[in-house]
Amino acid sequence: MDKRSKMALYGIAAIIVLLMIAEVAKPKAINWRNSYSAADKIPLGCYVIFNELKTFSSNPLETSDKSIYEVLNNSSDFSNTTLILINDYIGLEKESSEALLKFVENGNTVFISTAMAFGKFADTLNIKMKSDNDGFLKQPSKSIFASKSLGSNGQVFDDVIENSYITSIDTTNALVLGYLENEEKTLEEINFIKTPFGENGGAFYIHANPFAFSNYHMLNDKADYAATVLSFLPKNNSLLWDNYYKSGRKVIKSPLRFILANSALKWTFYISLLGLIIFVIFKGKRTQRIIPVVEPLKNATVEFTQTIGDLYYQHGDYSNIINKKITYFLEFVRSTYYLETNEFSERFIQKLAVKSANNVQDTKSLIDLITFLKSKNNHTENELIALNKQIEHFTKNNL
Incomplete structure (x- = not known):
């Protein structure tokens, strides 16, 4: 070198x-993507609340990295269990919704904190949610509790928030636990409810502010509000943290x-x-060594044919040339138009004219000349020239 x-x-x-x-x-750079994963320490992860939940109950805190259908398909295996789902949206397919409903019907509890919920379970509970895109979206708002004794536990969320609330509930069954009000206190919407389900004491807790459980707010003096929300849950239940329905769920396939x-x-x-x-x-x-240039072999067929033709022509062997041209032409007819050349009938002439795009008169003239020349033993130069002109005229449409 x-x-x-x-x-x-x-x-x-x-x-x-x-x-x-x-x-x-x-x-x-700070990662502001929605995550809500228990392992994420970014602002919108749930690392802090997940670890705080370990002290919420004396029972163990377990995590689930599978779909609800996979985990709760045999819901009879669970008793006195609270399933916690926190994400910016919760959408369940039919099978998972049915497993979730059966899980609560057997006496268990489900806590859902999300800005948008959809699926069969939401339809069954008559739950509809909305984010205020026209009013105070991401504007300061206060989450308060319905109970007057918890008035001091309300919290103002002035940044990193989307003001979502519940627009439809089962009014005959649901119990309102909290509201969302704007800074001017001119608008108040439901954002926290309890809906009993089944005959065994099971219940759904639906909360519309998942941001309150993010690391950002938990570490910015908003932890008391999150703790108050969770205080409504049964104290003696085992906790099952969902780590599957997360916007920040890591999917590694390769x-x-x-x-x-x-x-x-x-x-x-x-x-x-x-x-x-x-x-x-x-x-x-x-x-890298130089790659030699290899010239391709030349095709000398045309030159060879021209030389042989010139040789015949110079020796005045017109009959041989005419016979070869006739033979070549008939082979051309057979291979190109798929016509038998054993007999030159009127039907043959009609078919050849149609397939070659020539008129019948020119075609008949060429075939008659071929028939005439094949009947002779000796030929002249003029006959060779006439045959060549008619063949060239006939095949011009195939060039």
């Missing part, structure tokens, strides 16, 4: 090292996705790939 190539490689290596240092040293999801592994992969490309470029340029 010459001096110039070494200097180029050293320069590239220095640039890569500088890029790595800059990438490691730069401050990481090794490459796993590598790219991890910052350190991602940059290692990129640097290795870049190094491999540089190696191939420089190594291939220095060692």
